[in-house]
Amino acid sequence: MDGIFNKEFVQGCSALGAGIAMIAGLGPGIGQGIAAGQGAAAVGRNPGARGTVMGTMILGQAIAETTGLYSLIVAILLIFVNPWA
Amino acid sequence: MLSALAMRAPVGQKLPEAVSRSNDIGSKIGINGFGSFELFGYRFWITSTHIALLILVIAISVLAILANRVIRKSDPYGKPGICMVIIETIVTFIDNTTMSNMGDEHGGKFRNYIGTLLLFIFISNISGVFGLRPPTADYGVTFGLAMITFVLIHYNGFKYQKIKHVTGLFDPIPLTPINIIGEISTPISMSLRLFGNVLCGTVIMGLLYNLLPQFLLILWPGAFHVYFDLFSGAIQAYVFTMLTMVFISKAYNGD
Numbered sequence: 510m511d512g513i514f515n516k517e518f519v520q521g522c523s524a525l526g527a528g529i530a531m532i533a534g535l536g537p538g539i540g541q542g543i544a545a546g547q548g549a550a551a552v553g554r555n556p557g558a559r560g561t562v563m564g565t566m567i568l569g570q571a572i573a574e575t576t577g578l579y580s581l582i583v584a585i586l587l588i589f590v591n592p593w594a
Numbered sequence: 595m596l597s598a599l600a601m602r603a604p605v606g607q608k609l610p611e612a613v614s615r616s617n618d619i620g621s622k623i624g625i626n627g628f629g630s631f632e633l634f635g636y637r638f639w640i641t642s643t644h645i646a647l648l649i650l651v652i653a654i655s656v657l658a659i660l661a662n663r664v665i666r667k668s669d670p671y672g673k674p675g676i677c678m679v680i681i682e683t684i685v686t687f688i689d690n691t692t693m694s695n696m697g698d699e700h701g702g703k704f705r706n707y708i709g710t711l712l713l714f715i716f717i718s719n720i721s722g723v724f725g726l727r728p729p730t731a732d733y734g735v736t737f738g739l740a741m742i743t744f745v746l747i748h749y750n751g752f753k754y755q756k757i758k759h760v761t762g763l764f765d766p767i768p769l770t771p772i773n774i775i776g777e778i779s780t781p782i783s784m785s786l787r788l789f790g791n792v793l794c795g796t797v798i799m800g801l802l803y804n805l806l807p808q809f810l811l812i813l814w815p816g817a818f819h820v821y822f823d824l825f826s827g828a829i830q831a832y833v834f835t836m837l838t839m840v841f842i843s844k845a846y847n848g849d
Contacts (some may be wrong), residue, residue: 567829567833571829571830575783578794
């Protein structure tokens, strides 16, 4: 048991875990793409409302980005401030 | 190696064995300690965040004094100079954003705070271009900013809605825990959003500069600086102030 649960093993698994955590980047990518597409469609229908649409779109995209950033923070915690390694 | 979050291993201290065996890139992208002092039995560290904040506060103060001189010397009936035009553009932008998001009645009271917040976060975020470690890549700074917003939200909520601000939490009785969690998560999500974005840029720039050989790093890292420091920094400063305005106006309008 001592040979398996050593620090190298834990560090390697933490690096794998950090990589797996970043799969969460898929979600915000899809969400931001949908928001940008809808924003472009809205500007195409009503070019006069470009400023308002742009502000709303950027705000929504920034909020959609939060979940991706949570996974980034988890990955950075696993690599740099790992409590088990 | 130095951590990205609150747990800091300062420069002079002997590092843990497992940490020192891994690469030392962490010390280049993390927060560095420059010295420490004892106070009330606790150990306080002077970190790169404090030094960067000091430099930025001095820079912003000098800019503000210069702007004040330009405004005083300008002729209200003559043709404005280029500095005066830039100052007027910034002030008009802040005024318009505040007024359109918070309403004409209350917007005027908040434009000083919103303007300060916008300028401070923007200049902090773009300070990576000037070789500083951005202060907003330290969770302590962004959490402090978000806590100011949190206090403002509830101060204005109690001031304008009185007791309704509390009873609103129990509006549908079964959803009470979710409402309370939603109120508490507001500053956490705001601060983590700003922190994560700026830290992401800092980490990627640090990896770029420290992992690649020196002769490859000619000109093209500038494009990464433009995206991660200037563009992302401006967007995040705008988003943070915009969310602050939305939450505060939601508090005194009562949803």
